[in-house]
Amino acid sequence: MEQLRSRTNQSKLKCAAAPPPAVKTDKTEASDAEKKVIADLKQLYMETINLDVKMQRDIYNMEKSYELKHNEIFDKRKKILDEFKKQNHGDTNTTENVTNFWLKVLKASYTEFIGKEDEKILSHLTDIRTKHFNTDVVKFVIEFQFEKNDYFKNTALTKTYILNCVPDPEDPLSYDGAEIVKCEGCTIDWKRPQEREKNEQPSFFDFFTPPTLPDDPEDANFCDINAILQNDFELGFYLKERVIPKAVIFFTGEIADCQSSEGSDSESDTDEDSDAEEEEEEESSNNENNTQVII
Numbered sequence: 001m002e003q004l005r006s007r008t009n010q011s012k013l014k015c016a017a018a019p020p021p022a023v024k025t026d027k028t029e030a031s032d033a034e035k036k037v038i039a040d041l042k043q044l045y046m047e048t049i050n051l052d053v054k055m056q057r058d059i060y061n062m063e064k065s066y067e068l069k070h071n072e073i074f075d076k077r078k079k080i081l082d083e084f085k086k087q088n089h090g091d092t093n094t095t096e097n098v099t100n101f102w103l104k105v106l107k108a109s110y111t112e113f114i115g116k117e118d119e120k121i122l123s124h125l126t127d128i129r130t131k132h133f134n135t136d137v138v139k140f141v142i143e144f145q146f147e148k149n150d151y152f153k154n155t156a157l158t159k160t161y162i163l164n165c166v167p168d169p170e171d172p173l174s175y176d177g178a179e180i181v182k183c184e185g186c187t188i189d190w191k192r193p194q195e196r197e198k199n200e201q202p203s204f205f206d207f208f209t210p211p212t213l214p215d216d217p218e219d220a221n222f223c224d225i226n227a228i229l230q231n232d233f234e235l236g237f238y239l240k241e242r243v244i245p246k247a248v249i250f251f252t253g254e255i256a257d258c259q260s261s262e263g264s265d266s267e268s269d270t271d272e273d274s275d276a277e278e279e280e281e282e283e284s285s286n287n288e289n290n291t292q293v294i295i
Contacts (some may be wrong), residue, residue, distance in 0.1 A: 042173065049167055049175050056165050056178045057134075064132040070245070071129070077247075078127045101251055102128060106204070108250045109243045112235070113202040122204065124149040128247075130240045138163045138178075142239055153189040157208055160184040161236045180233040185209045207232075 030038070085099045102125040107114055114122070127145040139162045146155060162182040167175035185208035190196050210232055211225045242255075249255040 046172060049172060053166055053175070057138075060132070060134055060138060060163075060165070060178070064134050067130075067132055074127070074129060074244075082126065098251075099123075102126070102247070105243065105247045105250045108253065108255075109238075110204070110235075112204065112207065114204045115201060117199070118204040121149065121151045124151075128239070128244050130244060138165050140236075140240060142236060142244075150191065152191060154186075157188060157205075158186045159208060159210075159236060161233065161240075180237065183210050183229065183232055183236060207235075 081098065081101050088097070088099050100123050103119060103122040106122060106125075107119075124147050125144060126147050129143045129145070131141045131143060133139045133141070139160055142159045142161075144157045146152075146157070148155075160183065161180050162184070163178050164181045165178045167173075188205060188208060211228055213225050213229060214222050216222065243250060246255055
């Protein structure tokens with residue numbers, strides 16, 4: 001099931017690119033009998049696609065049916081955190097302790113920029129939930145719930161991800177499972193909008209205003225915006241599938257797939273150092289072997 005659901009990481013949107021080089025094929029014309037066999041095989045493949053569509057829908061419906069049970073557990077989690085925060089609201093450690101549980105969870109898992117001003121706002125974040133919808137449009141909503149604060153009037157900020165679960169009528173054989181095809185943010189009712197407009201630095205709250213992809217793939221901004229949306233789709237799925245249910249081990253640092261940019265840089269540097277060491281060892285080994293041959 002995890003393998004099937006992970007397909008939603010892949011967006012249907014593709015960046016305009018040069019066509020792949022032609023593949024050399026046998027120019028021998030297929031016989032009528034062969035053409036009929038191929039047509040029959042494609043028809044069978046189409047049946048597997050239709051079955052996969054139904055299975056994907058059943059999986060999503062099952063996920064929706066368990067939402068209530070998950071929320072019962074998450075309600076208990078929220079109650080524990082709320083009670084602790086009431087008892088320890090005056091604690092001077094403002095970013096690392098349980099009173100700022102969700103702030104630390106996001107700092108440990110979120111791949112984008114979280115600035116100092118964002119941290120002040122996110123200290124008022126009380127919960128993150130997902131809601132599933134499976135009527136006319138299949139979609140899920142990530143809801144960030146906030147206590148009353150001095151920054152905006154919203155009690156919740158939402159991000160909606162819309163899924164495509166059916167083949168393209170014009171090219172049904174290209175269907176490769178359910179996929180996120182669009183995301184929508186929400187309007188933040190800032191209490192001091194002028195200050196926000198003056199601040200041109202990247203912010204966590206840019207997450208709620210995703211760019212709109214141009215209709216024309218030849219548009220100069222198409223590839224850049226498409227790349228941003230691809231990252232956004234992956235992040236939405238990651239928050240839904242990993243961060244929200246596993247929040248406590250993100251908080252403690254026990255989870256192994258932490259995606260913070262700091263961790264990624266560290267891992268990258270480690271990998272580079274490791275590769276360099278391996279190359280040196282290999283070169284040293286080769287030199288020793290060469291010396292032995294000469295002797």
